Amino acid sequence: MERQRYSLFTLARHALTGHRGWKPAWRDAAPKERYDVIVIGGGGHGLATAYYLARNFGITNVAVIEKGWIGGGNAGRNTTIVRSNYLLPGNIPFYEHSLKLWEGLEQDLNYNAMVSQRGILNLCHSDEQRDAFERRGNAMRLQGVDADLLDPAEVRRMAPFLDFDNARFPIFGGLLQKRAGTARHDGVVWGFARGASDRGVDIIQNCEVTGFVRDAGGRVTGVETSRGKILTGKVGMAVAGNTSRVASFADLRLPIESHVLQAFVSEGLKPVIPGVITFGAGHFYISQSDKGGLVFGGDLDGYNSYAQRGNLSIVEDVCEEAMAIMPMVGRARVLRSWGGIMDMTLDGSPIIDRTPVPGLYLNGGWCYGGFKATPASGWCFAHLLARDEPHPVAASYRLDRFASGQLIDEKGAGAQANLQ
Amino acid sequence: MIISCPHCGLRDSSEFYFRGEAPTPRPDYEEGNVAFADHVYGRINPAGPQKEHWYHAAGCRSWLLVERDTRTHDFLSVTLASEQGR
Ligand SMILES: Cc1cc2nc3c(=O)[nH]c(=O)nc-3n(C[C@H](O)[C@H](O)[C@H](O)COP(=O)(O)OP(=O)(O)OC[C@H]3O[C@@H](n4cnc5c(N)ncnc54)[C@H](O)[C@@H]3O)c2cc1C
Ligand SMILES: [Zn+2]
Numbered sequence: 001m002e003r004q005r006y007s008l009f010t011l012a013r014h015a016l017t018g019h020r021g022w023k024p025a026w027r028d029a030a031p032k033e034r035y036d037v038i039v040i041g042g043g044g045h046g047l048a049t050a051y052y053l054a055r056n057f058g059i060t061n062v063a064v065i066e067k068g069w070i071g072g073g074n075a076g077r078n079t080t081i082v083r084s085n086y087l088l089p090g091n092i093p094f095y096e097h098s099l100k101l102w103e104g105l106e107q108d109l110n111y112n113a114m115v116s117q118r119g120i121l122n123l124c125h126s127d128e129q130r131d132a133f134e135r136r137g138n139a140m141r142l143q144g145v146d147a148d149l150l151d152p153a154e155v156r157r158m159a160p161f162l163d164f165d166n167a168r169f170p171i172f173g174g175l176l177q178k179r180a181g182t183a184r185h186d187g188v189v190w191g192f193a194r195g196a197s198d199r200g201v202d203i204i205q206n207c208e209v210t211g212f213v214r215d216a217g218g219r220v221t222g223v224e225t226s227r228g229k230i231l232t233g234k235v236g237m238a239v240a241g242n243t244s245r246v247a248s249f250a251d252l253r254l255p256i257e258s259h260v261l262q263a264f265v266s267e268g269l270k271p272v273i274p275g276v277i278t279f280g281a282g283h284f285y286i287s288q289s290d291k292g293g294l295v296f297g298g299d300l301d302g303y304n305s306y307a308q309r310g311n312l313s314i315v316e317d318v319c320e321e322a323m324a325i326m327p328m329v330g331r332a333r334v335l336r337s338w339g340g341i342m343d344m345t346l347d348g349s350p351i352i353d354r355t356p357v358p359g360l361y362l363n364g365g366w367c368y369g370g371f372k373a374t375p376a377s378g379w380c381f382a383h384l385l386a387r388d389e390p391h392p393v394a395a396s397y398r399l400d401r402f403a404s405g406q407l408i409d410e411k412g413a414g415a416q417a418n419l420q
Numbered sequence: 421m422i423i424s425c426p427h428c429g430l431r432d433s434s435e436f437y438f439r440g441e442a443p444t445p446r447p448d449y450e451e452g453n454v455a456f457a458d459h460v461y462g463r464i465n466p467a468g469p470q471k472e473h474w475y476h477a478a479g480c481r482s483w484l485l486v487e488r489d490t491r492t493h494d495f496l497s498v499t500l501a502s503e504q505g506r
Contacts, residue, residue: 244465255461257440258490303438306467306491311421313434346461403457415460418438 003198006110025190026197031204031230035063037385038223038232040209040246042066043075044185044371045363046238047192047203048378049385051109054199056379057386062201063232064193065225067208071189074240074370077340079263079295081276081287082372083120083180084145087136090396090408091349092143097393098376099145099179105375111191114184114290119275121150121158122175123325129280133175140177148176158274161328169281169324181275182287188374211249212360220250220359236361236385238377241306241341243364250357254364255346255402257417260305260339261297261368262314266332268292277325284321286329294332296322300342300368302418310339342368348420349408352380352390353399361385362399367420424498427480439473441465442485467491473501 004010004023014021037053039046042064053059064070082102084095101108102115124130130149137147152164155174164171193203204227213222213229222231239246241258269292276287286296298318301310315337322329345351345365350373355362363381366373380394390397401407413419421433441463447455464470467490474484483501488494 242467244463245467248464253458253462253464255463257463257465258467303433303488303493304441304465304470304472304490305493307493311433311493313432346463402461403454417440417463 025194026203029063029202029204031063031065031207031225031227032202034231035202036061036232037234037236038062038230039064039236039238040223041073041238041240042070042193042203042205043073043238043240044071044188044192044374045240045366045377045381046236047189047196048374049236049238049363049381050201050378051192051196051199052378052382053386054196054201056382059386060200062196063230064196064201064203065207065209065223065230066203066205067226069205070193070203071186074340074342075189075374076185077263077338078185078371079285079287079297080182080185080371081120081180081285082115082183083177083276084372085120085122085136085140085147085175085177085180086410087139088408088410089143091410092140092145093393094376094380094397095372096143096145097379098373101375101379102183102372103179105191109191109195111187111194112184113187113191115181116183116290117179117181118287119176119178120180120278121155121275122278123155123162123280124172124174125169125281126172130172133173137175146177146179148178150174150176159277161272162277162325163327166324169279171325183371185371192378209246209249218358220357234359234361234385236363236381238363238381240343240364240366240370243343243362247355247362250355250360252355252357254362254399256365257304257344257346258306259300259303259342259344259418260307260310261300261342262310262318262337262339263295263297264315264318264337265289265335266294266329267335269294269332279321279325281324282321284318284325286322286326293335294329300344300418301339306341308339308341342366344417344420346402346415346417346420347407347409348411348413350377350397351399352377352384352394352397354384354388355399421493421495423474423486423495425476425479425482425484426498426500427482428476431476431479435476435478436484437475437477439475442471442473469496
């Protein structure tokens with residue numbers, strides 16, 4: 001397929017011919033008999049992995065195998081927040097690498113992913129929480145990440161509509177990361193798909209992996225799919241909420257639980273919310289899409305689920321939290337809500353590692369924060385698949401850390417997936 | 421979701437606390453770190469019927485051993501954990 005570059009010039013040219021000349025952005029391929037690498041899962045992570053395998057390592061005989069349509073999983077269901085405001089050494093370099101990749105992504109992909117660095121403001125509601133935020137901000141700065149601690153007056157200048165003197169949750173200030181923001185989820189999926197496809201990667205849709213092909217020594221040498229057997233040298237899993245399910249085909253038992261997370265969008269409003277704002281006395285976050293809808297969410301429903309829909313008690317809970325910090329949103333009508341299945345690890349941090357099964361590699365455990373990780377996750381997983389050794393910024397995301405005790409537990413919640 | 425508690429009858433799930441997948445039996449001390457790590461952190465995480473523990477916190481305060489389908493949220497059985505020995 002002929003490679004098309006997008007620019008102001010091509011846009012003008014196609015405008016003059018009534019936009020009838022655009023070609024598909026990527027190739028919908030049929031499976032070949034054999035690939036050097038197979039990536040399972042056509043979400044953001046799987047497609048980014050294939051893109052960087054081709055771009056960074058010249059490995060182009062690659063297939064991304066997706067059981068539905070690309071971007072139909074969590075990549076298409078998330079609230080699109082990108083940030084690197086982490087606390088622990090294992091996490092900060094990885095998420096900062098990701099944010100740096102976001103900053104140059106559109107030029108690299110020649111695709112508009114609508115990356116918008118509108119900032120994230122985490123509100124604090126007590127002295128103790130402000131101390132904790134100060135610690136987090138300092139940890140970020142020590143690793144070269146931007147962080148600003150705001151006092152209530154500075155928060156008021158940014159977001160005068162907040163309920164500063166709420167009787168239960170008064171606002172004591174906030175931690176601001178200016179370089180954080182949002183991106184367009186479909187744009188990210190399509191941008192990586194196009195970049196990978198242009199370099200020769202096969203994107204195979206409506207093809208569900210149902211098992212692994214293994215040789216006498218137990219090595220994975222291919223996948224069984226709904227469209228037949230496909231052979232390969234290496235298999236990388238990037239199936240998010242379905243990680244345990246796919247891993248069970250190789251008899252692996254992982255430190256992962258699948259949970260449902262809901263999100264909500266209101267009717268379109270004029271610009272009112274600058275950036276992303278989070279409520280510190282519970283779990284609530286909100287931003288405004290370019291179309292004007294308020295995009296918001298809160299906690300997991302709290303019980304294991306593969307159902308991609310949640311229950312009403314969380315709807316009530318999320319709306320109560322919204323009213324506790326910005327009562328003005330009570331006038332807006334909720335348009336839609338939906339759910340996605342999170343691969344929750346038992347320390348809240350992801351896994352990018354080999355597995356005990358030769359030839360099988362694991363990328364998973366992204367919990368509810370994997371969208372922001374998309375570029376770096378692909379970058380590091382491609383490195384692992386190509387070189388058979390971890391990328392330095394992802395070296396802590398080992399599968400055996402649960403046995404060795406080197407957990408990366410940002411929240412200190414213990415082995416309880418629904419609290420991470 | 422509505423849960424049918426053996427003591428209290430049909431109650432809204434918001435009265436209950438979800439503990440998680442019912443764990444495998446605790447390994448022997450001699451079995452070592454890997455066995456303990458699997459006991460604490462390993463999960464089957466099935467897409468389908470799952471045995472799990474719920475606590476009726478805002479009710480009779482009993483621990484329940486429940487079987488529930490994680491694809492549909494249907495409760496297949498609810499029993500008292502104490503009567504199941506776990
Ligand atoms: C409501 C919600 C809000 C969120 N908000 C944020 C946020 O604001 N910021 C943030 O950073 N993260 C957020 N996340 C998390 C983020 O969306 C995920 O961590 C991330 O998208 C996971 O990676 P992915 O894109 O590769 O997953 P997915 O898009 O889910 O990709 C996995 C793919 O694997 C496919 N698959 C599964 N099993 C098989 C099989 N057997 N064979 C073939 N294919 C298979 C699936 O169909 C799917 O397309 C949110 C998630 C949800 C649900
Ligand atoms: Zn009861």
